[in-house]
Amino acid sequence: xxxxxxxxxxxxxxxxxxxxxxxxxxxxxxxxxxxxxxxxxxxxxxxxxxxxxxxxxxxxxxxxxxxxxxxxxxxxxxxxxxxxxxxxxxxxxxxxxxxxxxxxxxxxxxxxxxxxxxxxxxxxxxxxxxxxxxxxxxxxxxxxxxxxxxxxxxxxxxxxxxxxxxxxxxxxxxxxxxxxxxxxxxxxxxxxxxxxxxxxxxxxxxxxxxxxxxxxxxxxxxxxxxxxxxxxxxxxxxx
Amino acid sequence: xxxxxxxxxxxxxxxxxxxxxxxxxxxxxxxxxxxxxxxxxxxxxxxxxxxxxxxxxxxxxxxxxxxxxxxxxxxxxxxxxxxxxxxxxxxxxxxxxxxxxxxxxxxxxxxxxxxxxxxxxxxxxxxxxxxxxxxxxxxxxxxxxxxxxxxxxxxxxxxxxxxxxxxxxxxxxxxxxxxxxxxxxxxxxxxxxxxxxxxxxxxxxxxxxxxxxxxxxxxxxxxxxxxxxxxxxxxxxxxxxxx
Numbered sequence: 001x002x003x004x005x006x007x008x009x010x011x012x013x014x015x016x017x018x019x020x021x022x023x024x025x026x027x028x029x030x031x032x033x034x035x036x037x038x039x040x041x042x043x044x045x046x047x048x049x050x051x052x053x054x055x056x057x058x059x060x061x062x063x064x065x066x067x068x069x070x071x072x073x074x075x076x077x078x079x080x081x082x083x084x085x086x087x088x089x090x091x092x093x094x095x096x097x098x099x100x101x102x103x104x105x106x107x108x109x110x111x112x113x114x115x116x117x118x119x120x121x122x123x124x125x126x127x128x129x130x131x132x133x134x135x136x137x138x139x140x141x142x143x144x145x146x147x148x149x150x151x152x153x154x155x156x157x158x159x160x161x162x163x164x165x166x167x168x169x170x171x172x173x174x175x176x177x178x179x180x181x182x183x184x185x186x187x188x189x190x191x192x193x194x195x196x197x198x199x200x201x202x203x204x205x206x207x208x209x210x211x212x213x214x215x216x217x218x219x220x221x222x223x224x225x226x227x228x229x230x231x232x233x234x235x236x237x238x239x
Numbered sequence: 240x241x242x243x244x245x246x247x248x249x250x251x252x253x254x255x256x257x258x259x260x261x262x263x264x265x266x267x268x269x270x271x272x273x274x275x276x277x278x279x280x281x282x283x284x285x286x287x288x289x290x291x292x293x294x295x296x297x298x299x300x301x302x303x304x305x306x307x308x309x310x311x312x313x314x315x316x317x318x319x320x321x322x323x324x325x326x327x328x329x330x331x332x333x334x335x336x337x338x339x340x341x342x343x344x345x346x347x348x349x350x351x352x353x354x355x356x357x358x359x360x361x362x363x364x365x366x367x368x369x370x371x372x373x374x375x376x377x378x379x380x381x382x383x384x385x386x387x388x389x390x391x392x393x394x395x396x397x398x399x400x401x402x403x404x405x406x407x408x409x410x411x412x413x414x415x416x417x418x419x420x421x422x423x424x425x426x427x428x429x430x431x432x433x434x435x436x437x438x439x440x441x442x443x444x445x446x447x448x449x450x451x452x453x454x455x456x457x458x459x460x461x462x463x464x465x466x467x468x469x470x471x472x473x474x475x476x477x478x479x480x481x482x
Contacts, residue, residue, distance in 0.1 A: 055437045075443065083441045089388075090434035095357050099451050107443030112451055135250075137384070155442065 013058030036198035039208030082157035092136035104155035141168035260362025262460035266467035280478035
């Protein structure tokens with residue numbers, strides 16, 4: 001039996017304005033597993049992901065690789081979870097692409113040559129090694145997304161949490177990302193509205209609605225149950 | 240994201256850009272001290288400093304007039320104190336205040352425009368400036384980009400909805416619109432800044448940006464630092480002795 005790498009029980013959270021975002025989330029992710037988090041906008045998917053490495057603190061309990069998500073464990077937990085944010089522009093804050101990709105490894109205590117080597121290897125993985133010396137803000141949105149993913153891969157986490165990873169990526173870019181992620185052995189959580197991407201990457205999906213998980217099962221079944229794919233009701237007639 | 244002009248200038252490749260940051264910081268401090276304490280022969284000293292700084296900017300291939308205009312950003316603050324001096328019956332002091340403020344800003348701008356900020360901060364750190372101050376400067380630098388970006392997004396969004404580039408309204412209406420835009424800009428920037436901070440924490444940030452590259456202080460840097468530090472101090476002392 002596989003060991004769980006994430007276990008959340010009864011997770012509840014309200015934002016500062018009192019709006020409830022999570023209303024008792026129970027979730028388990030096993031090692032090597034890939035789960036798609038589906039659901040409407042504002043249903044709590046991103047809020048849930050931000051709890052996994054202690055960026056938000058709610059009621060209930062979460063354990064990551066056996067460590068309770070508590071203040072004293074945060075440095076260790078943040079080494080285990082790599083979080084790719086929805087907004088890659090905010091994730092890139094160093095002067096050059098290479099320095100940005102090396103930010104995580106160097107904060108984890110690697111020597112500078114090691115950190116640079118890891119960063120360069122991660123950039124190569126996402127096909128961005130040629131942009132190592134460029135400023136992140138000069139990149140296109142799709143390139144920024146790739147660099148953001150490289151920044152996380154460089155930290156070699158045990159779990160990858162990706163929030164809308166296909167945003168701004170063109171179809172070949174999405175295909176390449178799916179191939180890349182499939183080849184990685186880590187457990188993965190993928191928040192997405194992109195059903196073909198979820199189907200290509202994950203066997204299991206959970207469906208968030210109103211801050212709780214209302215369905216958990218194979219991606220195809222969950223998608224069908226909630227009619228969660230986009231199919232034009234009636235295609236435009238030919239001219 | 241659109242860049243801040245100073246950041247773009249600082250990433251040039253001239254000889255001035257290649258100097259070790261410390262070789263620019265020490266002369267800058269010497270120049271600021273000389274300027275701040277100059278009394279006799281201030282117009283001559285100011286003219287010499289101005290010419291030297293212009294020459295440095297040109298040598299560094301920084302656009303001269305835009306740089307001179309940016310240095311003038313300090314003038315509105317300096318003018319207030321200059322007017323106070325003038326009203327107090329000491330117009331010479333007011334003028335000296337204006338000159339010193341402008342030239343100090345131009346000197347700082349020359350150094351900042353020829354040194355990428357991370358390298359500049361690394362140089363300052365190696366001169367034993369408290370880490371807390373540097374961390375504040377680093378965050379200020381990062382969030383300056385955030386605010387600039389948000390302002391540009393808002394401007395584009397307004398233009399896309401037909402807002403004229405020059406406001407048609409006047410007086411109170413214009414003030415209210417500007418105040419509203421500023422409030423929205425602050426709220427949006429705050430949200431973005433929070434995301435940046437979260438992204439930093441998620442990648443193990445513990446309050447300090449670790450430099451990836453070492454600084455190398457070469458003999459040429461030492462020679463430049465010595466010459467550029469002593470020159471303004473010598474000029475300042477020489478002018479003091481002129482009857």
